Amino acid sequence: MTGNNIIPHSHTISKIDRNNLTGNSSLVIWFTGLSGSGKSTLADNLEKKLFANGILSYILDGDNIRSGLNKDLDFSDSGRKENIRRIGEVAKLLCDAGVVVLTAFISPFRQDRKDVRDMLGNGEFIEIYVKCDLSECEKRDVKGLYSKARTGEIKDFTGISSPYEEPQNPEFTVDTKKLTIEESINEIYNYLEPKIRIKA
Secondary structure: OOOOOOOOOOOOOOHHHHHHHHOEOOOEEEEEOOOOOOHHHHHHHHHHHHHHOOOOEEEEEHHHHHOOOOOOOOOOHHHHHHHHHHHHHHHHHHHHOOOEEEEEOOOOOHHHHHHHHHHOOOOOEEEEEEEOOHHHHHHHOOOOHHHHHHOOOOOOOEOOOEOOOOOOOOOEEEEOOOOOHHHHHHHHHHHHHHHHEOOO
């Protein structure tokens, strides 16, 4: 609980200073969608393209975060909510550090995604809906999670026994059933590049 004696320190170097140093605006690119929709694959390939173009970025990915920072959380609604809250706080810190943050999380609830958006400055949260219908995600099922959810081995699985609330007004939507990875990345990068580059 935050106490009355906590007073955040105001540091000399600002986010604007760090952005000017890198030549990039810092943003949080929030990939959301069902398991198997392609969030992690897109984040990984987008980071490679950003890196090749001299843009500093960092990926926060679902399973990786749950293996460390959030390994104490379960998959109940409250566990999912806290998972996204912590990720949002980390993303905010990285954004303040001048980094383009790529996050790949199912993040099934609209309110949780809005709460992260509200943590950040105007225009710093870019929600990308990785659209892919459930049947296609199940066909991919590279981790075997859907089959386990169907048999009840995994409880509270998004899309099967727990809801996924689609974004209503995402900044960008990419349909990974219709587009290849390369086509998806090119479309996303062309959308993002003008927002990331600081005009000379």
